[in-house]
Amino acid sequence: MKKWKNKNQEALMAFEGLTERLQNAISKLKRKGKISESDVKEVMREIRLALLEADVNFKVVKDFVKEVKNRAVGAEVLESLTPAQQIVKIVNEELIKVMGESAVSLNKSKKIPTVIMMVGLQGAGKTTTAGKLAYKLKKEENARPLMIAADVYRPAAVDQLKTVGKSIDVPVFELGTDVDPVEIVRQGMKLAEEQKNDYVIIDTAGRLQIDEKLMNELARIKELTHPDEILLTVDSMTGQNAVEVAQGFNDTLDVTGVVLTKLDGDTRGGAALSIRAVTGKPIKFIGQGEKMTALDVFYPDRMASRILGMGDMLTLIEKAQQDFDQKKAEELADKMRENTFDFNDFIEQMEQVQNMGPIEDIMKMIPGMANNPALKNVKVDPKDIEHTKAIVYSMTPDEREDPDMLNPSRRRRIAAGSGRPIQEVNRMIKQFKQMRDMMQKMTNGNFGGMENMFGGGVSGKLAKMSVNRMIKKNKKKKRAKIKKQKQQKRRKK
Structure with a gap:
């Protein structure tokens, strides 16, 4: 237990160091009225070290630094009145680009139910994330989700999902641990169609590491349900290992998106900066705490702003x-x-x-x-x-x-x-x-x-x-929500 705790503390320090070192590198430029190409090279060296220490994938670091450097040594930057601000702007834009430009919403079926298949290794927070997502959909869309307990291997996995479901008042379909997971999913899907549930969230089995038996089972569930979303749950504390896990699941299942868990406080950087660039799959949600409300849409621009210490008013x-x-x-x-x-x-x-x-x-x-x-x-x-x-x-x-x-x-x-x-x-x-x-x-x-x-x-x-923008956005969002609720009522009648 002590060794595990120390490992987590080291990861926390690495992510905190990313923000601190990036800010320190850029602050050196701010103290200069004019900067040279050698100044830019020195800052790029600091940025490269900061990213590597945060456990960002080496290829991602190499491409990122190269892109920033190419843009930063241009005449329009070096000869501008505020070159340091220009470079901050470039770093911010490149961080956003690496993490995926903009937020990516859930894929939804044209007819109910929308099927979401949760996959990932043991300990990544998959079952809890399934509950958080169900609660989010229920609260924000007035949806009626059903969760299916298809993890029959991990001790108490079914009971955990039932406990989560009870806490958020979302039904859980289960047949115990002696039935084949594919059969459990088959019967759960039949019930969802009968009950006209808006969403089906399938909590699948995980392993301590990827193996052939697990992947075959997941492939059979995918073939049966044709899910609209295959969300890979990844522990953000694992750094580059998170990228390897994402690649392994993606090669077999062709995942549609990623959920980063345990992104509490300053634990940000490595996985968020690597997964999208390496796999091409968008990060759709981030988990930041144990509460059922602690699941947020992933906004690359907001994360980049936080990494650079510029705050995040909208969140x-x-x-x-x-x-x-x-x-x-x-x-x-x-x-x-x-x-x-x-x-x-x-x-x-x-x-x-x-x-x-x-x-x-x-x-x-x-x-x-x-x-x-x-x-x-x-x-x-x-x-x-x-x-x-x-x-x-x-x-x-x-x-x-x-x-x-x-x-x-x-x-x-x-x-x-x-x-x-x-x-x-x-x-x-x-x-x-x-x-x-x-x-x-x-x-x-x-x-x-x-x-x-x-x-x-x-x-x-x-x-x-930010305040004014959020006020306008919420008014629009509220009108859309009311409209959707009316449509759902008409459809259910």
């Missing part, structure tokens, strides 16, 4: 919106606008933020904060959040609704009730009021506070543009 906004319904969001906006945001709302928002993941990871998605040296090693202790909650819960209902009535004697009583120092209580109340004022300004259209918070006009403007 941050999407994470926030996952836990909000429209009515609550409108009520909250009204409270911010009218400056009636109180401690009850504060606690509710704090819990929403906790559901989004570790605070330090969320902060890295904010432009300007990702590169901030002061935030590099910031770790927010969950106990601090609990202490804040304890202070609020020690207030009376009237005090929570009207923070302005918290005079010194009330604050002393709250400190005693929560078991926290009076200085901590005073600091928390002051920070709450400052946050409330900033939220009111931003809600009323004053983004000046946002620009200052993000460390400069450019980052602030980027954040503002």
